[in-house]
Amino acid sequence: PRVTIVGAGRVGSTLAQRIAEKNLADVVLLDIVEGMPQGLALDLTEAKGIELHNRQIIGTNNYADTSGSQIVVITAGLPRKPGMSRDDLLKTNAKIVVEAAKKAIAHSPNAIFIVVTNPLDVMTYLAWQATGLPRDRIMGMAGVLDSARFETFIALELGVLPADVKAMVLGSHGDLMVPLSRYATVNGIPITELLDAATIERLVERTRNGGAEIVELMQTGGAFFAPASATSVMVESILLNQSRLLPVAAYLQGEYKLADIVIGVPCRLGCGGIESILQLNLTDGEKAALQASAQSVRKNIDRAQE
Ligand code: NAI
Numbered sequence: 385p386r387v388t389i390v391g392a393g394r395v396g397s398t399l400a401q402r403i404a405e406k407n408l409a410d411v412v413l414l415d416i417v418e419g420m421p422q423g424l425a426l427d428l429t430e431a432k433g434i435e436l437h438n439r440q441i442i443g444t445n446n447y448a449d450t451s452g453s454q455i456v457v458i459t460a461g462l463p464r465k466p467g468m469s470r471d472d473l474l475k476t477n478a479k480i481v482v483e484a485a486k487k488a489i490a491h492s493p494n495a496i497f498i499v500v501t502n503p504l505d506v507m508t509y510l511a512w513q514a515t516g517l518p519r520d521r522i523m524g525m526a527g528v529l530d531s532a533r534f535e536t537f538i539a540l541e542l543g544v545l546p547a548d549v550k551a552m553v554l555g556s557h558g559d560l561m562v563p564l565s566r567y568a569t570v571n572g573i574p575i576t577e578l579l580d581a582a583t584i585e586r587l588v589e590r591t592r593n594g595g596a597e598i599v600e601l602m603q604t605g606g607a608f609f610a611p612a613s614a615t616s617v618m619v620e621s622i623l624l625n626q627s628r629l630l631p632v633a634a635y636l637q638g639e640y641k642l643a644d645i646v647i648g649v650p651c652r653l654g655c656g657g658i659e660s661i662l663q664l665n666l667t668d669g670e671k672a673a674l675q676a677s678a679q680s681v682r683k684n685i686d687r688a689q690e
Pocket of ligand 1: 414473
């Protein structure tokens with residue numbers, strides 16, 4: 385199989401490395417900057433013999449080289465600078481993502497699309513619109529990352545192995561994300577048995593602020609290792625038809641009483657893309673948080689289209 389990554393920046397190039405080194409697929413890295421994706425592809429190719437995989441990695445500026453991809457990941461666009469919210473990237477990235485989606489689908493009409501560019505839910509909606517894809521074949525990555533951050537902070541707090549912590553974060557990728565604390569467990573033991581409410585709230589706040597915390601520390605762009613890992617899990621579940629249940633930004637048609645909006649919900653991901661959306665019985669508070677999350681995405685979809 386072949387995976388195209390549009391945007392060979394920090395998230396895109398790290399994702400290319402993950403996909404090749406996990407031996408999941410051949411990778412085409414595309415960017416508008418000339419020479420850069422070609423250089424990265426050569427560098428990754430030179431590591432093949434050491435990392436012991438035999439995946440082809442191609443760098444290009446030309447969409448014709450992406451043809452026949454099973455998956456297209458869009459990471460093209462600007463990242464945040466310190467003090468910026470994801471929404472500040474709206475108009476610039478909207479133009480970039482819509483153009484990338486249209487060009488990529490023209491060469492890979494059967495591909496499944498994963499959008500990573502921020503503001504995530506809005507960009508996924510615009511890419512869905514631009515490609516005209518059925519909703520099972522286009523989605524955004526955010527929930528897997530936000531959940532991984534929440535799990536990390538829980539693991540750090542309790543001093544346990546991060547892999548033993550399971551949690552899910554729904555909603556939009558932003559300040560209004562909806563971490564489902566009452567479902568979070570350490571190997572099946574609810575964290576509500578292990579931590580007091582104030583501590584859980586502090587970890588939830590750190591999760592909401594997880595992206596900004598890294599932007600502030602680095603001062604030059606945002607996180608990319610964990611975002612690339614999170615995206616590679618989605619790619620893997622699709623390519624290997626694993627049917628993993630992951631939080632994915634999906635186009636909703638009435639689920640959770642939301643329609644014509646993209647927002648993070650639990651989805652089963654397999655070779656057809658989104659195979660089903662799980663509808664949880666949320667508390668009134670969680671429902672209200674999801675609604676508020678959806679409203680902010682809607683406002684930004686309208687702003688992007690002004
Ligand atoms: P970066 O600046 O390192 O890479 C972006 C790349 O896109 C650059 O190489 C740039 O040349 C390229 N690009 C710009 N316009 C293009 C076009 N028209 N066609 C093709 N390529 C184009 O940024 P980074 O750190 O890789 O982040 C990429 C995006 O992903 C940002 O919008 C960032 O906010 C978002 N992001 C989303 C996450 C999520 O959870 N959904 C997590 C991390 C980042």
